[in-house]
Amino acid sequence: MALNTPHAPAITAAEVTAPATGAQIAAALREAGIAALLTLGLSIPILAFKTEQDQANALYLQPRWGMVAAACALIFALRFALCLRAARRAAAPARPKAPASPALQKLFGIAVPLFLGVAVTYPMLATLASGGLGGARYWIDLGILILTYVMLGWGLNIVVGLAGLLDLGYVAFYAVGAYSYALLSTTFGWSFWLCLPLAGILAAFWGIILGFPVLRLRGDYLAIVTLAFGEIIRLVLINWVDLTNGGAGISSIPRVTFFGVPFDSSEDGFASLFGIPFSPMHRMVFLYYLILVLALITNLVTIRLRRLPVGRAWEALREDEIACRSLGINTRNTKLTAFAIGAMFGGFAGSFFAVRQGFVSPESFNFLESAIILSIVVLGGMGSQVGVAIAAVLMVGAPELLRNLDFLKQVFGAGFDPNEYRLLIFGLAMVAMMVWRPRGLVGHREPSIVLTERKAIAGSLVKEGHG
């Protein structure tokens, strides 16, 4: 561009992105026409006719051509606008992408302490907001639920995010942990604090058992086998009635105690020990802090492990298994430790689940749970601890939010239940994420060690599939 010659008019961005040429409009019209035709074709079987019953209960077809026309027009307009926009974009000079602004970096810096602060003070905030401990029950319960998923997400993140082993059966370890506590406490009367580490160890053991046969598998094949493993555990829980009481589940699991002090209104209960009036909410608050501590332990251990040789080996394994082996990494042991440690945290979360519910049944450990945990990890950005936490809050918190959107009833009528659209919204959100943030909310990998100064390289600069 001859910008420095005095006679040439200065080219401004506005001029470059200004009106589309005739050819562009024609191309966009053609594109939009094709899209509208496709819509027409698609709508004939699914939109154009509706079956109705007449008085004689006979079915007849009611044509709805107006609707078809509206759909075609809508698609035509949208496609036309999209094409024009794309054409203009292409015509405009490629502007270098603005690097992450310092403000954003700063925001990121304060995000972690902020989250932590909110998480620690959450029961107080909830109590204040709802005017009393009793009223905060719903909110604290929701907080516990979210943190459980944060912990599960962080646990699975070790397997999927760090070691790159796609595990669709993570809920199996959650189940092993839950049933371990349920069975050990109801059969032997062991306390939660004894059963918690045992549940973790048992889950880790099952992680290794799963790990052995799948050592050679990667990607899709590994996903299928782990999926099957999750189902096997669930089916065993249903069918081994002698041990697990089958589909009826195990009930009256001992409640959590304050390190041996029960949360009840008795003489030596928690309330009288501390000289405060009894409230059933004490246990809830304690459970909240328990899962918070468990989740934070998961996080801390992961952060530590990433800096140790084993964590680095996990990440290297995710990148290139053959290179790992030729560098002297024992890939078998590395994979097994990833499975075992990931499963162990799943087991911890499971025994927490059992102590919170006081009841476990195979119903709670179906494939949908695995899918939710995995999507938390994927949405959050594989390997990113902060991303997983944000994704867990969104994935678990948003449906609850949906349940409370009562004002929508006034718009759409009393029969409207926004909760029924949960999966639809979830699907749309997934598609949107894959379009705009294909690497997850926090898509860049934080180096485990940085020398002198940080050089952030956007994930988009690294080849897809290779990094």
Next chain:
Amino acid sequence: MSDAATMPAPAQATAGRTPLLSVRGVKTYYGNIIALKGVDLDVHEGEIVTMIGANGAGKSTLMMTIFGNPRCRQGTITYGGRDITQMPTHEIARLGIAQSPEGRRIFPRMTVFENLQMGASIKDFTHFDEDLERVCTMFPRLKERLNQRGGTLSGGEQQMLAIARALMSRPRLLLLDEPSLGLAPLVVKQIFNVIRELNERDGMTVFLVEQNAYHALKLAHRGYVMVTGSITLQGTGKELLENPQVRAAYLEGGAH
């Protein structure tokens, strides 16, 4: 070989001793397809040995077979007097063989520094800083990019990283698979200079698989020519460079 008199100094000195790496009658298959049809090869301590050959001759397969992946169906591979034919790959690496594999295979999402740390993973980290300093002086480009992701490096830098990563384990024997692949002539020169330096200064034994026959044979003490899974010619680098068959097949209009 016909005459020991033409052998270069290191080869001559070690000719009588048992070789550091010795490959005997190795046959490797991919399924039913034979890739190596009985290969014999020796690498002596302190030597640079090169293997040249066309695409698909089996050079890389031999390199990988030495590392036990794929495993050979027949024959033996011994290293430092130990039979490593059936050993798992990671244990072979722990014996002091390092490899810069075909296609570099660096870890793209990890930083250069982390890649180098991975290279040193079989060592305790007592010599890490020292080794890091050494490879950084060898490849100053890497020093500038220690915090950068491996995948964002240029091809030449990635190759340097692959070699540097292999050197971090202080190997006795360095296996290099086509270090010149896809690189500008100047960068190739740099990399070959480093290999020569490693051999002359540190006495490192190098086994080099190359397509760039001219450079490789000039650098190497001895060379082998592989054609469809068998070794057809061997000799000192100089002999092979002058061999009319080699000239016709690999050097006509080649990279001089």
